[in-house]
Amino acid sequence: MRHIISVVLENETGALSRVSGLFSQRGFNIESLTVAQTNDPSLSRMTIVSTGDDRVLEQIVKQLNKLIEVVKVSDLTSQDHIERDLMLVKISPTKKDNFDLKQLVDVFSCKIVDVTDSTYTIEISGKTKKINAFLDAFDPTSILEVSRTGVTGISRGKKLI
Amino acid sequence: MKLNGAEILIDCLQKEGVEHIFGYPGGATLHIYDALEAQEEIIHVLVRHEQGAAHAADGYARTNGKPGVVLVTSGPGITNAVTGIATANMDSIPMVVISGQVPSPLIGNDAFQEVDAVGITRSCVKHNFLIKDISEVAITVKKAFHIATTGRPGPVVIDIPKDVTINQMELEEYPETVKMRSYKPTTKASNRQIKKASELIANSQRPILYSGGGSVIGNASKELREFTRLLGFPITQTLMGLGAYPGTDELSIGMLGMHGTYEANMAMHDSDCVVAIGARFDDRITGNLAKFCPSAKFIHIDIDPSQISKNVVADIPIVGQTKQVLQALIEELKDEKLEDISKWWSQINTWREVDSLAYKKKPGVIKPQTVIEILYEVTKGEAIVTSDVGQHQMWAAQYYLFDEPRRWINSGGLGTMGFGLPAAMGAKIAMPDKDVVCVTGEGSIQMMLQELSTMLQYKTPVKIVNLNNRYLGMVRQWQEFFYEKRYAMSYMDALPDFVKLAESYGHVGILVEKEADLKPALIESLKQKDRTVFVDIITDPNENVFPMIPAGGAHCDMLLAGRDDMVSKDETDFNAV
Numbered sequence: 001m002r003h004i005i006s007v008v009l010e011n012e013t014g015a016l017s018r019v020s021g022l023f024s025q026r027g028f029n030i031e032s033l034t035v036a037q038t039n040d041p042s043l044s045r046m047t048i049v050s051t052g053d054d055r056v057l058e059q060i061v062k063q064l065n066k067l068i069e070v071v072k073v074s075d076l077t078s079q080d081h082i083e084r085d086l087m088l089v090k091i092s093p094t095k096k097d098n099f100d101l102k103q104l105v106d107v108f109s110c111k112i113v114d115v116t117d118s119t120y121t122i123e124i125s126g127k128t129k130k131i132n133a134f135l136d137a138f139d140p141t142s143i144l145e146v147s148r149t150g151v152t153g154i155s156r157g158k159k160l161i
Numbered sequence: 162m163k164l165n166g167a168e169i170l171i172d173c174l175q176k177e178g179v180e181h182i183f184g185y186p187g188g189a190t191l192h193i194y195d196a197l198e199a200q201e202e203i204i205h206v207l208v209r210h211e212q213g214a215a216h217a218a219d220g221y222a223r224t225n226g227k228p229g230v231v232l233v234t235s236g237p238g239i240t241n242a243v244t245g246i247a248t249a250n251m252d253s254i255p256m257v258v259i260s261g262q263v264p265s266p267l268i269g270n271d272a273f274q275e276v277d278a279v280g281i282t283r284s285c286v287k288h289n290f291l292i293k294d295i296s297e298v299a300i301t302v303k304k305a306f307h308i309a310t311t312g313r314p315g316p317v318v319i320d321i322p323k324d325v326t327i328n329q330m331e332l333e334e335y336p337e338t339v340k341m342r343s344y345k346p347t348t349k350a351s352n353r354q355i356k357k358a359s360e361l362i363a364n365s366q367r368p369i370l371y372s373g374g375g376s377v378i379g380n381a382s383k384e385l386r387e388f389t390r391l392l393g394f395p396i397t398q399t400l401m402g403l404g405a406y407p408g409t410d411e412l413s414i415g416m417l418g419m420h421g422t423y424e425a426n427m428a429m430h431d432s433d434c435v436v437a438i439g440a441r442f443d444d445r446i447t448g449n450l451a452k453f454c455p456s457a458k459f460i461h462i463d464i465d466p467s468q469i470s471k472n473v474v475a476d477i478p479i480v481g482q483t484k485q486v487l488q489a490l491i492e493e494l495k496d497e498k499l500e501d502i503s504k505w506w507s508q509i510n511t512w513r514e515v516d517s518l519a520y521k522k523k524p525g526v527i528k529p530q531t532v533i534e535i536l537y538e539v540t541k542g543e544a545i546v547t548s549d550v551g552q553h554q555m556w557a558a559q560y561y562l563f564d565e566p567r568r569w570i571n572s573g574g575l576g577t578m579g580f581g582l583p584a585a586m587g588a589k590i591a592m593p594d595k596d597v598v599c600v601t602g603e604g605s606i607q608m609m610l611q612e613l614s615t616m617l618q619y620k621t622p623v624k625i626v627n628l629n630n631r632y633l634g635m636v637r638q639w640q641e642f643f644y645e646k647r648y649a650m651s652y653m654d655a656l657p658d659f660v661k662l663a664e665s666y667g668h669v670g671i672l673v674e675k676e677a678d679l680k681p682a683l684i685e686s687l688k689q690k691d692r693t694v695f696v697d698i699i700t701d702p703n704e705n706v707f708p709m710i711p712a713g714g715a716h717c718d719m720l721l722a723g724r725d726d727m728v729s730k731d732e733t734d735f736n737a738v
Contacts (some may be wrong), residue, residue, distance in 0.1 A: 009343070014291070046198050057469060058470060059467065065466070065467075066465070066466075068341070068344050070343055101329040
């Protein structure tokens with residue numbers, strides 16, 4: 001099962017490698033990992049997407065909590081939450097892509113952010129599935145380059161981490 | 162008053178109450194050594210290899226409960242110490258390791274004797290720090306000791322670049338306490354869990370207490386005794402837990418696990434209520450998890466939440482200090498009416514009659530078990546015994562009955578050969594009035610022999626009991642059982658003359674080849690109070706450690722000595738190590 005884990009940790013050098021090291025050391029898998037400073041510059045927030053059954057998830061949460069620099073850990077998937085992934089993609093449509101790109105961009109509520117004589121660069125954000133669906137709309141050979149942030153998330157409503 | 166970083170560091174260590182440092186100097190730590198030399202409060206023990214420093218500090222910490230302190234230089238200094246740090250980490254031993262680092266501007270430049278100490282040690286420490294500025298020295302030392310000694314203890318590395326030790330600043334007050342928003346170990350267990358556990362305990366028909374290293378490290382021996390006697394339950398202890406409950410007591414049914422007693426393992430297998438106290442269901446304890454304690458409910462007491470339900474799902478998890486949890490359980494259960502478990506005890510007593518530690522003597526050869534039995538007799542069971550890793554370790558654990566905690570010092574988790582001798586030195590420094598015996602083998606002892614020199618310099622008279630069977634015995638035993646007697650690389654050839662070797666280091670050496678000489682030799686070695694005595698004992702090369710649960714086996718599938726009818730016919734699971 002897929003889990004989105006939010007981790008608030010001290011914004012210190014080496015903290016990221018402790019977390020990624022923990023995942024490789026204990027054989028937990030990482031689908032994506034994003035990290036950036038929060039509104040409190042002394043803290044970073046990390047969002048990790050991992051897969052595993054309930055026991056694996058329990059161990060991931062416990063092992064993360066055990067890291068000295070980790071302040072809070074929360075499994076977002078166990079609660080009502082919002083998740084977003086951002087992708088920048090460079091496309092050169094081929095004949096097989098027999099649709100109007102502008103229309104497709106409207107359907108997916110995304111943006112064309114750069115154009116050349118042969119390429120379009122598109123920015124799209126949303127759930128991972130939506131982004132995958134957008135990519136699936138193209139002939140694979142027209143997709144030149146993809147850069148994705150990985151999932152970030154936050155709980156809904158007044159609840160804080 | 163302005164001090165340099167090295168002087169501030171030493172000042173902090175003094176204020177932490179450090180009395181001994183085990184270390185080895187080098188380029189990056191010259192300033193620190195200069196500051197050490199200028200004071201008299203802290204005694205520095207100059208080892209001969211940094212791994213020895215880490216093991217000695219570890220043995221020191223295990224013996225007196227205070228954090229061991231290690232000081233090594235950058236590069237090979239810290240990499241040599243890594244095995245010792247990992248050993249302490251696996252057994253939750255409080256330790257603070259200070260490593261020199263190349264000057265800050267050179268970090269990342271592949272400078273002479275540079276390694277990424279924080280990166281290399283990250284996965285085998287509780288935490289580590291790289292100090293970036295002299296203003297961080299005091300608070301980092303405070304945090305390091307706090308982290309190393311609270312919660313589930315463990316080693317902490319502080320990496321200090323050379324320039325930080327040279328720069329100067331005004332000496333500030335050493336912080337008395339430290340608060341960290343990200344580190345608040347749980348100590349007090351929830352009342353609800355205590356009540357639920359008490360109920361299960363009171364209603365169990367076939368209970369067993371399974372106590373581990375957490376009872377020793379958590380100083381819960383007194384509470385463990387009171388708790389066990391209050392309930393009258395059988396108690397089995399892990400390799401790491403031996404001594405927290407007296408091994409000679411009637412309620413003690415011995416060690417459990419791969420080389421545990423028949424009664425302990427059978428009782429675990431048939432139990433309906435296993436109370437795990439500061440133990441972590443290690444694979445050497447559980448054997449095949451799928452066949453482990455098929456009818457039991459588990460109460461699991463541990464200070465570290467990540468241990469709970471890691472290998473075995475706990476029915477009633479209790480996160481807290483063993484000492485405090487046991488006190489709460491005693492309070493809750495002292496007026497409770499328990500089930501009558503006399504039937505369970507008579508079952509256990511029939512298992513006891515199997516006498517699984519019995520062995521046959523052979524004329525003309527010294528049985529290793531006999532050595533431990535005689536050692537136990539001549540030390541009246543009161544020595545601090547350190548061991549290396551292998552068959553001798555198991556025999557020491559089986560035949561030396563520890564009645565007090567912190568007397569059995571061994572590398573249980575990591576299984577580090579070479580641990581025994583430096584650990585014995587550390588133990589002797591921690592407890593100079595106690596007899597310290599290092600039970601070892603000719604394989605293990607050769608991994609840390611150089612510390613014999615340190616032991617002469619610092620006058621740490623230890624008795625070395627070398628079970629010399631000319632084999633890496635545990636490897637040979639597995640090859641005999643599971644590799645059709647193909648003894649690949651398990652024979653020890655070209656051995657030194659250990660008597661001469663001990664003498665060349667300024668110690669006493671005694672060779673024992675006949676059983677009749679064994680007891681007098683051990684008595685003689687103990688009589689020489691001020692000398693390290695190396696007793697080299699030629700033992701039966703073919704002896705195996707029994708009982709044994711083959712890897713992948715269940716607790717009820719034990720191999721017993723000389724009883725082929727009880728040998729499990731199951732295929733050995735080679736995936737289980």
